[in-house]
Amino acid sequence: MTIRSQGVRLLARKISRRGGSIVTIHDVAQHVGVSPMTVSRVINAEKNVREETRKKVLEAIKVLNYSPNMAARSLASQDSTRVALIYSNPSMSFLSEFLLGILQQSSQSGCQLLIESCEGPEGVADVLDKLRTVGVDGVILPPPLSDSTRVAKALKDMKLPFVGVATSRPLPDVSSVSIDDFKAAFAMTSRLVALGHKRIGFIKGHPNSFYSELRYNGYVEALTKAGIKVDQACVGQGYFTYRSGFDAAESLLSRPDRPTAVFASNDDMAAGAVATAHRLGLEVPDDVTIVGFDDTSMASSVWPELTTVRQPISDMAALGLKMLLEQIKSKRQGQALKPVHEIRDFAIIERQSSSAPVPDAEVGRK
Amino acid sequence: MTIRSQGVRLLARKISRRGGSIVTIHDVAQHVGVSPMTVSRVINAEKNVREETRKKVLEAIKVLNYSPNMAARSLASQDSTRVALIYSNPSMSFLSEFLLGILQQSSQSGCQLLIESCEGPEGVADVLDKLRTVGVDGVILPPPLSDSTRVAKALKDMKLPFVGVATSRPLPDVSSVSIDDFKAAFAMTSRLVALGHKRIGFIKGHPNSFYSELRYNGYVEALTKAGIKVDQACVGQGYFTYRSGFDAAESLLSRPDRPTAVFASNDDMAAGAVATAHRLGLEVPDDVTIVGFDDTSMASSVWPELTTVRQPISDMAALGLKMLLEQIKSKRQGQALKPVHEIRDFAIIERQSSSAPVPDAEVGRK
DNA sequence: GCTGGAAATGGTAGCGCTATCATGCTTGGT
DNA sequence: ACCAAGCATGATAGCGCTACCATTTCCAGC
Numbered sequence: 001m002t003i004r005s006q007g008v009r010l011l012a013r014k015i016s017r018r019g020g021s022i023v024t025i026h027d028v029a030q031h032v033g034v035s036p037m038t039v040s041r042v043i044n045a046e047k048n049v050r051e052e053t054r055k056k057v058l059e060a061i062k063v064l065n066y067s068p069n070m071a072a073r074s075l076a077s078q079d080s081t082r083v084a085l086i087y088s089n090p091s092m093s094f095l096s097e098f099l100l101g102i103l104q105q106s107s108q109s110g111c112q113l114l115i116e117s118c119e120g121p122e123g124v125a126d127v128l129d130k131l132r133t134v135g136v137d138g139v140i141l142p143p144p145l146s147d148s149t150r151v152a153k154a155l156k157d158m159k160l161p162f163v164g165v166a167t168s169r170p171l172p173d174v175s176s177v178s179i180d181d182f183k184a185a186f187a188m189t190s191r192l193v194a195l196g197h198k199r200i201g202f203i204k205g206h207p208n209s210f211y212s213e214l215r216y217n218g219y220v221e222a223l224t225k226a227g228i229k230v231d232q233a234c235v236g237q238g239y240f241t242y243r244s245g246f247d248a249a250e251s252l253l254s255r256p257d258r259p260t261a262v263f264a265s266n267d268d269m270a271a272g273a274v275a276t277a278h279r280l281g282l283e284v285p286d287d288v289t290i291v292g293f294d295d296t297s298m299a300s301s302v303w304p305e306l307t308t309v310r311q312p313i314s315d316m317a318a319l320g321l322k323m324l325l326e327q328i329k330s331k332r333q334g335q336a337l338k339p340v341h342e343i344r345d346f347a348i349i350e351r352q353s354s355s356a357p358v359p360d361a362e363v364g365r366k
Numbered sequence: 367m368t369i370r371s372q373g374v375r376l377l378a379r380k381i382s383r384r385g386g387s388i389v390t391i392h393d394v395a396q397h398v399g400v401s402p403m404t405v406s407r408v409i410n411a412e413k414n415v416r417e418e419t420r421k422k423v424l425e426a427i428k429v430l431n432y433s434p435n436m437a438a439r440s441l442a443s444q445d446s447t448r449v450a451l452i453y454s455n456p457s458m459s460f461l462s463e464f465l466l467g468i469l470q471q472s473s474q475s476g477c478q479l480l481i482e483s484c485e486g487p488e489g490v491a492d493v494l495d496k497l498r499t500v501g502v503d504g505v506i507l508p509p510p511l512s513d514s515t516r517v518a519k520a521l522k523d524m525k526l527p528f529v530g531v532a533t534s535r536p537l538p539d540v541s542s543v544s545i546d547d548f549k550a551a552f553a554m555t556s557r558l559v560a561l562g563h564k565r566i567g568f569i570k571g572h573p574n575s576f577y578s579e580l581r582y583n584g585y586v587e588a589l590t591k592a593g594i595k596v597d598q599a600c601v602g603q604g605y606f607t608y609r610s611g612f613d614a615a616e617s618l619l620s621r622p623d624r625p626t627a628v629f630a631s632n633d634d635m636a637a638g639a640v641a642t643a644h645r646l647g648l649e650v651p652d653d654v655t656i657v658g659f660d661d662t663s664m665a666s667s668v669w670p671e672l673t674t675v676r677q678p679i680s681d682m683a684a685l686g687l688k689m690l691l692e693q694i695k696s697k698r699q700g701q702a703l704k705p706v707h708e709i710r711d712f713a714i715i716e717r718q719s720s721s722a723p724v725p726d727a728e729v730g731r732k
Numbered sequence: 733g734c735t736g737g738a739a740a741t742g743g744t745a746g747c748g749c750t751a752t753c754a755t756g757c758t759t760g761g762t
Numbered sequence: 763a764c765c766a767a768g769c770a771t772g773a774t775a776g777c778g779c780t781a782c783c784a785t786t787t788c789c790a791g792c
Contacts, residue, residue: 024778035742040780048740065499070478071441072778075747079780096462100481103469107479112436115469133431243669268667275668279644301634301664302641303609390748401772406750414770438748441777445750 023066031060043068070110081111081328083321084136086127088118088145094296094313098142098165101317109325121150128154138162138324142317146176147210161327161337165320166311168211170341175327177320177342181211184309184346185218185265188291191348192261193226195356197289201234201252201259203245203269212240215265215293234259238269245269249276253288260288260357267292267299270306274353285355295349304352312344319344389432397426409434436476447477447694449687450502452493454484454511460662460679464508464531467683475691487516494520504528504690508683512542513576527693527703531686532677534577536707541693543686543708547577550675550712551584551631554657557714558627559592561722563655567600567618567625569611569635578606581631581659600625604635611635615642619654626654626723633658633665636672640719651721661715670718678710685710 025043029036034053041049042057049057060066074081085102087095106113114136118127124145131139139162145151146164152174155162164176192200202219205212220230233255236248245264252259253276264270270292277284284290284304292299295310319342327337391409395402400419407415408423415423426432440447451468453461472479480502484493490511497505505528511517512530518540521528530542558566568585571578582601589596599621602614611630618625619642630636636658643650650656650670658665661676685708693703 022778025780026778036779037742038740041741044780050740053740069441069778071437071439071476072747073437073780075435075437075441075749075777076779077781078747096465099462099465099469103465103479103481110437113469113473115466134433241669242667246669271667272669275641275644278641279647281645298664298667301608301637303607303612303638388748391750392748402749403773404771407771410750416770419770435748438777439750441747441779442749443751444777 023064025066025068028057028060028064028066031064032056070107074110079329081109081138081325082114082134082136083111083324083328084114084116084127084131084139085142086116086118086124086139086145086151087142088123094294095142096297097313098317101314101319102140102321104314105318105321109322111321111325124148124151124154128158131160132158136160138328140317140320140324141165143167143211144209161324161331163320163324163327165316166313168209168214171339173339175323175337175339175341177316177323177344179311179316179344179346181214182218182221184348185215185263185293186222187218187346188293188309188348189219189222189263190226192263192289192291192354193222193228195261195289195354197259197261197357198228199231199234199257199259199261200228201236201262203236203238203248203252203262203264203273205265205269206239207237209240212265219263238264240266240268242268242272242275245272246276247272249273249290250280253277253280253282258288261354262288262290263293264290265293267294267296267306267308270308270353271298271302274302274304274306284353286358289354289357291354299349300351307351307354308349310347310349312346316344389430391432391434394423394426394430394432397430398422436473440476445695447475447504447691448480448500448502449477449690449694450480450482450493450497450505451508452482452484452490452505452511452517453508454489460660461508462663463679464683467680467685468506468687470680471684471687475688477687477691490514490517490520494524497526498524502526504694506683506686506690507531509533509577510575527690527697529686529690529693531682532679534575534580537705539705541689541703541705541707543682543689543710545677545682545710545712547580548584548587550714551581551629551659552588553584553712554659554675554714555585555588555629556592558629558655558657558720559588559594561627561655561720563625563627563723564594565597565600565623565625565627566594567602567628569602569604569614569618569628569630569639571631571635572605573603575606578631585629604630606632606634608634608638608641611638612642613638615639615656616646619643619646619648624654627720628654628656629659630656631659633660633662633672633674636674636719637664637668640668640670640672650719652724655720655723657720665715666717673717673720674715676713676715678712682710 025036025039029039038049038053039057042054116127118124139155139160141162141164143166146167147169152171164174167176167178168181170176189200200223202216204216223230234252236252238244238248245268249262249272252262262273264273270290273290274284277288277290282288292306292308295308299306299308323340331337391402391405395405404415404419405423408420482493484490505521505526507528507530509532512533513535518537530540533542533544534547536542555566566589568582570582586596600618602618604610604614611634615628615638618628628639630639636656639656640650643654643656648654658672658674661674665672665674689706697703
């Protein structure tokens, strides 16, 4: 029996390799008493397999501790998908989490990854050129690129499927996964109100950014709902950088009727605001509560650690890649691309930079 | 001719797939007029190929824009190496760069990656257990794990090859890639001296950490060499955290004879020190120069941006992975593991947080 | 009970590459 | 000049999996 003798030869190899962990689809098939094809079908969740058979196979897979060989799979299925990840100067800590998610997913789905950084508008063109020559099957975009209509258009012209992660403005014909920035800002502001804050400042993000606007809108809505009037003197303009938060906070916090809480629309600006508070001799959170948005590493490295809104970045990235792979698959099957918009839940992380407002008398005592 | 008809079939596929970019080793071979084997040899830089042939092949590869199919390669060579990356709470921004390097290398060498995070000593045991069951071929360790003798011992017991990146204390029998922390600290301190600083403070890192010590030694050596006596009053103890830098700087900077420059042994502490300076009403760098170490994202997100020592993290990570893969290979061939220690060059990045000391009179003018 | 067609399963032939051995073609020592 | 030794190259056989088609099984409907 050819198969058997082959099996023996294999066995000899197995031992010399990674601790016996080379269990193939054949082993599983043999164990159950079906053909490898059937096992393959079960693995790929194809239909046309009797429920009973499927169960037996799944059990055998568990017993034998089988895990499919990605290389073989992608070779056989001609499905060596190459996905490009283009980033442009995001917060490094954001990227880090993002990469973790992407990595997890990509090793699971056995796709090749191409990481490209690009700076400035020409950078984008260069990178796209490169993608064209190298040949990729899809692109995944972290912010801020995920919000760029220019990039979106270019990719559409190239007929490349792509998914934006953490986009604020889901373009109608582009798939994306994000959180509800408006709702998150609303929730955070409401939380501050609930703590007892009446004068709540806000530091806006970059005016070009749509999610900057969403966050601001959430803030306004929450105040309005709480019956608090929005005072433009309490709203500062920032650009998502530490420095801009630093500066914006200065004008907010040096006012005699300074806010008792400041909501910065990202963590870098919040950290800058904390620095300003300290410089002005204000304690955080005793004299002023400062909260951020994103829960980047900055939020937990500064002191006091920032209360902030957390996006499940790594999950979102993984999901985004998964969506992208699905799109690529369906594109190959000639199906039209139906854009999907996934919304993930955010969470408010309470750390040491926020508290209920402390009455003046008490603060003065210090 | 079978091969030819096969080629035709292939061609039909090519068109339907990723924009014609499926050039195989056969195409290259045919183009040159040699066998696929020879091409394979050239690709893998094996010897026993005539220089003339090699050249022709390389040229054809370029002309045809061939790039090897990783899946096929790792399938054929039975070399589906799985490498685990275990990290434990490093600076996120460090991880980010680290991952970038790893990613680049891993997609180039077609190895599977397993990312695991672990917290605390039990965490390590759990993760190692997992590695055992999943089956990995090697482990790559970013700091601080790369410095852990406990982890090193555990991995050695499992007979798993591993490489530590950015280790300070290259264990004699463990491969590693790092920079010369001592030399870097020496260089940075000397730079401060060259700027004209006489009283230079230092904030130490965590006392458990060996590289913390190396950096301190570099500082001491540089001062000594410059004929400046080390004043223990100018040396603060930190723990690599922002907060600890904040606190340590307070005692250094509130002294009447405060140092005109402070060298913190990482960026987080330097950022904390900047915050303290601001809080004390000191301008950076006019009143006090503050420099860090590592060039994490923190360094360029705070304001003023930090002058710091940069490690080529992403390069180091890539190199580390490459070394690891080589070790795995040679282990499979039954060769003994010879630990290798690679040293990469660091660079001093000058940003806005450092300058020559400003004479008292001038400062007073402000 | 028999037939037709759908559902379930199996067989075969590679995916692109490399390990291995076989084969030519050089060398150089005697 | 002859043969062992060495080098450059080629032919063959899979790696583990899946696409595709062939076959078997099953059951509805007459």
